[in-house]
Amino acid sequence: MLKQLLLSLAMLAAVLLTGSPQGPLKPCKIPGVDEQLQCGKLSVFENRLTRKGRRIDLNIIVLPALDQRDKEAPLFDLAGGPGIASTISAPYYTTDLRDYRRHRDVVLVDQRGTGASNPLQCEQSEQPYLGEMYPVKYVKDCRRKLERVADLEQYTTPIAMDDLDDVRAWLGYERISLIGFSYGTRAALVYLRQHPEHVRSVVLMGVAPTNAKVPMYHTRNGQRAMELLFDECAADPACNREYPHLREEFSELLKTLGRNPTRMKFRPSAATSEVAVEIRRDQFAEELRSQLYAPPGARRVPFIIHQAAQGNFTPFLKVAIPDDPSAKVANIIADGMYLSVTCAEDVPFIDMREAERMNKNTFFGNYRVEQQVRACRHWPRGSLPAGYDNPVTATAPVLIISGYMDPVTGPDWAAEVASHLPNSKQWIIRNHAHVPAGLTNFGCFDAVIMKFLDDPDPNKLDTSCGNQMLAPAFVVKSP
Numbered sequence: 001m002l003k004q005l006l007l008s009l010a011m012l013a014a015v016l017l018t019g020s021p022q023g024p025l026k027p028c029k030i031p032g033v034d035e036q037l038q039c040g041k042l043s044v045f046e047n048r049l050t051r052k053g054r055r056i057d058l059n060i061i062v063l064p065a066l067d068q069r070d071k072e073a074p075l076f077d078l079a080g081g082p083g084i085a086s087t088i089s090a091p092y093y094t095t096d097l098r099d100y101r102r103h104r105d106v107v108l109v110d111q112r113g114t115g116a117s118n119p120l121q122c123e124q125s126e127q128p129y130l131g132e133m134y135p136v137k138y139v140k141d142c143r144r145k146l147e148r149v150a151d152l153e154q155y156t157t158p159i160a161m162d163d164l165d166d167v168r169a170w171l172g173y174e175r176i177s178l179i180g181f182s183y184g185t186r187a188a189l190v191y192l193r194q195h196p197e198h199v200r201s202v203v204l205m206g207v208a209p210t211n212a213k214v215p216m217y218h219t220r221n222g223q224r225a226m227e228l229l230f231d232e233c234a235a236d237p238a239c240n241r242e243y244p245h246l247r248e249e250f251s252e253l254l255k256t257l258g259r260n261p262t263r264m265k266f267r268p269s270a271a272t273s274e275v276a277v278e279i280r281r282d283q284f285a286e287e288l289r290s291q292l293y294a295p296p297g298a299r300r301v302p303f304i305i306h307q308a309a310q311g312n313f314t315p316f317l318k319v320a321i322p323d324d325p326s327a328k329v330a331n332i333i334a335d336g337m338y339l340s341v342t343c344a345e346d347v348p349f350i351d352m353r354e355a356e357r358m359n360k361n362t363f364f365g366n367y368r369v370e371q372q373v374r375a376c377r378h379w380p381r382g383s384l385p386a387g388y389d390n391p392v393t394a395t396a397p398v399l400i401i402s403g404y405m406d407p408v409t410g411p412d413w414a415a416e417v418a419s420h421l422p423n424s425k426q427w428i429i430r431n432h433a434h435v436p437a438g439l440t441n442f443g444c445f446d447a448v449i450m451k452f453l454d455d456p457d458p459n460k461l462d463t464s465c466g467n468q469m470l471a472p473a474f475v476v477k478s479p
Helices: 003-017 136-146 157-171 182-193 218-235 237-242 246-259 281-289 300-310 314-321 337-343 352-359 367-376 412-418 441-452 466-467
Strands: 027-028 037-045 055-063 074-076 104-108 176-181 199-205 260-268 274-279 398-403 424-430
Touching: 027 441, 037 157, 037 246, 055 157, 074 157, 074 182, 104 157, 136 337, 136 367, 157 182, 176 182, 199 441, 218 237, 218 246, 218 260, 218 300, 218 352, 218 367, 237 300, 246 281, 246 300, 274 314, 281 300, 281 314, 281 367, 300 314, 337 367, 337 424, 398 441, 412 424, 424 466
Parallel strands: 074 104, 074 176, 176 199, 199 398, 398 424
Antiparallel strands: 027 037, 037 055, 055 104, 260 274
């Protein structure tokens, strides 16, 4: 009885500190999901320090545990990006990931600036395909648009993780488990540092630590992944037979595109008109780097390179341009939120001379660094707590999953993070890249994670099934 009273008082205090919610969770239906879920909004101050002015309604979906009798700590899923809404995962937790809910609620909270939590979304409606990532005009226009509805300095990870703890308290959970992917791992680590007493366990997939200086190391990590892919092609009889000089072809192709970009017409599908495209070195290389994020895309890369080296860029354009370029495709990443995070937490700490030295004479060059450093010159910079980029230390049990072939968050970052978490285990999956998809025996991935969530003891966790998670065959003919 006393415990229930104290919990009620704690929940009331949280509401008084953060602003009144728009009512409790209510039954809801969302598109693509037949099951009835629980939805709600929690209003928080945009400026948590001054506690004045604009409020943000945090969008929340709770997928109830399938077994309500013996529930474990809920699982809070933190999305990547930064800029991806967590609630887009709701359909997966009613289908492929339904087993995660056997004994626990799954909680999805759109981080401030994403989804339906005051999204910082802009559109590059006038940009050509394969254009620059962050044209100056686009960045300036995006800032002008968003500053009407947001203080762009208030969308950093530490602020958002205090939001998340308000949600935890409002929902009445004392301890929670966290699962983060890519940028979501940074968010999870920051929550772990700021609110360790409320963490039962943590799963990190593709670790992006607070000192990652995104995108300074994208080229280094991408270069490593591409070299590993070339080595695997050379060791594969079918791939080596079709592409015996792949590394040389790629190097020469990049030099050629650097001197003379290719201009051509391309018809994405039989139902669309031709579009004019210009294929430049940096954009070509960056698009191929993005193909390395998941094994199915990576296994197409040798075919794409070889065909382009012969003058046939159609296979490349098929993966770079959507089937219907005229259709309005929702941007999964809120660019404004992406810039608010990286322009505060990463880009200011990049030494351009060091980046230029590091990325010189590589496949991918310094393109991403130059694009984001330039963009951040035109974007407000939020403040960070002292020591933000220091390693996170905690005693909570942590499972850290790394793809050996990851082109963006390599296993070395995971090892560094693990060295400061004494109750952690790093699981390196040999054929895994960044996005968890496309491997055989993929049930192993979720089985290991759920085993850890059920019994979060890293020392007892058996990850040997990862050895049977194999990549698909290389593409050696036109699909």
